[in-house]
Amino acid sequence: MSNSLENFTDWQTWQLLELNQSETNATLISSREEPISSEKLIEEKQNFSSLEAQNIAENSQYVEELTTEAHQLGFIEGKKVGYQAGFEQGFQDGKKQGQEQALIQEQTIIETWKNLLSEFSHSLENVDHVITTKLLQIALMATKQVLEQPTLSERDHTDLLNNLNQLLQQKPLFSGKLVLYIHPEQIEFVEQHLGSLLQLKGWHLAADPQLHLGGCRVIAEDGEIDMSIATRWQELCKLYAPEAFS
Secondary structure: OHHHHHHHHHHHHHHHHHHHHHHHHHHHHHHHOOOOOHHHHHHHHHHHHHHHHHHHHHHHHHHHHHHHHHHHHHHHHHHHHHHHHHHHHHHHHHHHHHHHHHHHHHHHHHHHHHHHHHHHHHHHHHHHHHHHHHHHHHHHHHHHHHHOOOOOOHHHHHHHHHHHHHHHHOOOOOOOOEEEEEOHHHHHHHHHHHHHHHHHHOEEEEEOOOOOOOOEEEEEOOEEEEEOHHHHHHHHHHHHOOOOOO
16 A cells, blocks of 8 residues: 555656646746737848848849949950950951052052153163264265265276266256266277267357366256266255264
8 A cells, every 4th residue: 555655756746847837838938929019020020021021132242243244254354355346447447558658659660660761761762863873974074075075086086977877878867968077087988988978969169167076056047957076965964964064
């Protein structure tokens, strides 16, 4: 019996402890479930609003920083791309412009050289013409001096005979009386070689001291043939150097 009481007492004690524990928990729970006051609610709402505003501000700042960074990256990349494109375009434009300027300068140089060569060629032609004219003048003047020498030579007789034979073999150019004028020193020579032929043709021989040796003149009533040295020399000068002796 005593054992039973002891067991009961122990059980009751455990039961009490469990109940007390349960009551304590209930008290804690009930204390937690007590209604929150309006002041506390307002305070928590304010705290929440403050936290929400802070979060929004932080997010806005973060978004702004991202936007700024994106703009900077975009600007750098765009600048890089634009610089590259501009460099290539500028290089092509500069190359084209340089080629055009080089072509213009080359064409100018070519035209300048063409003009210089043309002027040089024209100058050479003028020099050749001047030299040729001068040489002809010298040659003709030398010939004149030789022809005008007073000393009679075999060449003078030969020239005169050739001229007279040419005139005598031609058909009569004039009618009437013909007079053949030659240098006085060649009268005797002509009479010896052509005297009979001149009489046959009806030509009269006469002397003219103004004529050069080797030359002659035939004068008729209706014309004249001048084969004097001076006349032939003038014709030669006009033929080969008309500007110098005009």
